[in-house]
């Protein structure tokens with residue numbers, strides 16, 4: 416199989432998987448945007464398609480016929496280089512284009528990309544296709560967490576799928592892994608794909624630390640709630656304490672106490688909490704307060720990367736104590752794709768790991784996810800360090 420064949424297979428498989436994720440949806444589910452951070456499924460379907468049209472087909476396929484001139488305005492997310500766009504908060508107001516026409520757009524673009532690679536191959540095109548595929552995979556994760564938010568905030572709490580498993584159990588043995596002080600190398604170091612924010616491999620000096628082999632569980636988190644963790648100001652950052660009070664937060668997102676029993680909304684619908692499963696849907700503020708409560712702290716992203724070979728990960732995105740900043744020697748890409756990561760390196764915290772919503776072949780131990788400190792609609796959990 417040639418490089419083109421395998422990359423095109425990867426592309427087609429990725430395109431198909433996005434559509435499979437939407438299969439359980441009703442047509443009305445495609446358009447809802449309950450909060451600004453959550454995009455409607457229809458928008459994800461269109462935006463991931465627009466990415467290939469804008470960055471590959473328009474500049475590289477000579478006879479390419481643009482599907483609809485308005486779609487760049489509708490489906491451009493944040494690329495100033497590309498031009499005007501619908502503001503993020505208006506994505507849920509787009510009753511048009513219809514779901515049907517967005518699926519037709521997907522098919523038009525998928526076929527055109529295939530056609531382009533039959534006649535033209537170059538390293539530049541391979542690189543663009545690869546980033547487009549990984550971009551779509553990134554959106555597959557968002558698509559699932561956005562669907563969860565849409566259905567989980569519908570008062571009827573409908574189920575998305577009877578088979579989706581989101582509660583991996585932790586192993587029962589809790590151990591502290593001792594890491595020695597020393598110089599560790601951080602950052603991506605192979606020929607495989609990575610985002611630009613993983614580059615600028617560099618050395619860091621770490622003091623000795625102990626890191627838990629397991630994520631914090633629901634049971635441990637219930638103990639924090641029942642010990643009054645949400646009422647003790649001294650466990651929280653000032654901003655976190657304001658957030659708790661202004662939003663009347665008293666449990667993770669999707670948790671409901673019904674007749675004295677903790678339940679949580681999952682993609683299978685409302686379920687009783689699984690005590691041994693890793694806690695999820697907590698903000699950085701909550702992760703920090705929980706660690707304080709235990710007399711521990713969160714790992715820095717460097718500690719996490721240096722010790723990841725000694726524990727299993729990938730069940731939850733794990734909040735770290737690290738601010739999302741460029742590595743030394745970070746260089747952003749030329750042109751519009753330079754807007755992909757670099758311009759978000761302010762006021763966010765890094766998460767490491769992956770989650771039940773992360774598609775296969777989409778995370779690695781150098782992957783840096785990032786969110787603002789109050790956001791919790793992703794599968795965010797935590798691991799303790801002392």
Ligand SMILES: [Fe+2]
Pocket residue numbers: 462492550554
């Ligand atoms: Fe995107």
